[in-house]
Each structure stands twice: as C-alpha cells, then as structure tokens.
Amino acid sequence: MGRWEPGAGDRLREAALALYLEHGFDQTMVADIADRAGVTARTFFRYFADKREVLFDRAAEMAEKSLAALEAAPATMSTLEVVAAALDAAADLIGHDRELARQRHAVIMANADLRERELIKLAHMSAALADGLRQRGIDDTEASLAAEAGSAVYRVAFERWVDADADLDLRDAIRQSFDQLRALTASP
Amino acid sequence: MGRWEPGAGDRLREAALALYLEHGFDQTMVADIADRAGVTARTFFRYFADKREVLFDRAAEMAEKSLAALEAAPATMSTLEVVAAALDAAADLIGHDRELARQRHAVIMANADLRERELIKLAHMSAALADGLRQRGIDDTEASLAAEAGSAVYRVAFERWVDADADLDLRDAIRQSFDQLRALTASP
DNA sequence: AGCCTGATGTCATCTACTGACATCACTCTA
C-alpha cells in the first residue's frame, strides 16, 4: 500500500459530479471537491486543467474510439455512412449507462460554462472525424460538412435519448436522426 | 459634454481587439484594456460579463436579425430554404467587412477559451432558429436538425470565406455549402 | 438652490489557477 490511496483521479471525478449535482457548479469550490476526495486543491489541478475539465476528460477516449471506427470502415461506404459508423462507436461507450449520462447532462445543461466546454469537446471530435475523412481522400469542405452534420445528428439524438421516457437505444436514436436529416435535405 | 467621454463600450471593444491581436488573449489583462479605453477595470465588467464577452456581445444582434428573417420567410419555402434565408441575413451583417472578420477570427482561433465562447454563441443562434422553425409548425426534432445543419453549413462557409485568397461573397459561400450538404446526404 | 440620477471610481474580497519548493514512502542499485 502506497503513501496515499490510489485512484485520486477517479475519486475527484466522482466527488465533483456529486457536488455539482447537489449544490450546482458555481456553488461548488475546488477545495470542496478536493476535500471530499481526500486531497488538496493543488492536486485537483494536477489531474484536471480546470474546474470544468473534471467532467470532460473522458471525452478524449470517445474521440479516439470513434476515429478508430472511422478508419476501420470499409472503403465502399459512402461518406455519411462512415460518419455514422464513427458515431455508433461513440454511442457504444456511453449508451450503456443512461442514468450516469443523465446526471452528467443535467449538470452540464445547468451551467453555461459547462455547456461551452461540452461544445468544444464535440467540436474537437468533429474536427478529428473531418481529418479522418480527408485521409480517406474526401474533399476538404465535404469532409468538414459531413463531420459537422454528424456532430449535429449526434447532439440531437443524444438529447432525445437522454430525455426519453421509455427505453431507447442511443444507436437507434442516431440512426433515426440521420434518416431525418436525409429526408430534410432531400426536398429542395 | 458629459463628465466622461461617451461610447465607453465601443472604446473597450476596440481596445480589446487591438490588444488581443497584438499580445494575445492570455497576455492581455482587463486592466490593460480598460486603461487604453480610459476607464477602470470595474467599468469593463459593467459593460461586459467577462473578458471574452467583449468580442461577442454583438452576436445577439446577429441572432435577432437572422431570426427575424426566418420569421419573415414565406410559408411556401421548405424548411432548409427558410434556414438558408436566415443565414443570409446573418451573412449580411458581417459579410461587408472581411478584414474585421479576419482579425476577430484570428484572435478567437488562437485561444481555446474564445473558441468555446464562439461555439456557444452559434449554439444559441441555432437554438433560436430551431424555436422559430417550431413556431412554424415544424416537427421538434426536424427543427433542431435543420437549425443544427444550418449552423454547420454556416461554420464551414464562414471558415472558407475568411480564409479565401480571392474575393468571395459570404452568401455565395453559404449557398455552395448548402448545395454540398444536399449532395452529401443524397447518396445513401 | 437643492435634489435626483446614472455612469464611474475606489476598496475589499473571493476564488480559480500557477510556480517553486518541501516531503516522504517506495524502489532501485552498488
């Protein structure tokens, strides 16, 4: 056994979510989170770049997984199908625990600064997917548009999924939103 | 003549952009901006909610104008045409001064916090447009998707416009991106 | 002349965040 309990990062993540849920993001101080996790505020900032990032550092993993899925997609797929495959991979990561997703989403939606951070994470993923598409030889603007459209589809689908009363599969929600986008853009 | 020079807000906006350009956002302190504008830092925060907002408070105007255009669009237009009309109105506001747009864009792209703020402003506009579409009786998810797709089109078109070597009309760039999105979603 | 108002300044304070340095259980090596 080490000098300190291991897993400080996880403890900080859990403590932060709980406190943000209970008292709100603004009312929670970094020192509170650190106390609850049994470390000091200085340690918090060694694990997370800022007070918001504690809710988002797992997003990098999601971006990697979906990029990997994009790169693994067969060359015969259309651009949009490739993007859909990438989003499916992302959905697999979070689609299993809707309660956690709901809590996290509630916290984020309740605070403008957190919404900002969420948006830039999605934008980052979108940019990564666009790069991946370009690697496949897809035209520059088309790659950006496809990735951005995919990001929009994901946002809308996620919102619908997390707010849904009944059970709904995130992948299904994404697929439905894709179809709806196709229908939308089909009529001039 | 009053006790103070009028137009403190405009002076602060100009001073901030100039200093952010010259030294970068992080290296610029609010006190510097205030000094240059001939006021104190406290006054800065009376005009702008935070250090970033000084670059973005005009965005509300853009959202209003484009929403107005959306509401004024004839009922015969398709959903996507309505969104395109709204974006045209937004483009009219900033499409005339590409040099200013370029400077502002350079400053924003150089800093992650500013990119975040930009994204939430666009998200706000997108949400407003989606609401406007719902008022027209358009289905909930379809409204969100159309607005998000429009936002994506705008982002991509703006980027292309602001980086373009030759003269390019922002409205044209938007229209081209819309066409490209249609082509993209036409193939399954 | 005296009062009111609104924009600004001044001051105190909080809190996020950072750099520099100290500490100490654990590990590796001579």
Added chain:
DNA sequence: TAGAGTGATGTCAGTAGATGACATCAGGCT
C-alpha cells in the same frame, strides 16, 4: 542494506478574473 533517486502529494505565496458595497460628481429637474 545503506543511500540515491523517483513520483505523487502537500505547502505557500502570488496573479488575475470577477463581484458587491459604497463614494463621487456632472448634468438635469423642480
């Protein structure tokens, strides 16, 4: 096995963004 090295953490001091409370004062109103 003693001693050096390592890495995660604590401690402390400091910067800067942001906010509340109160003071100031030119210009307008009565």
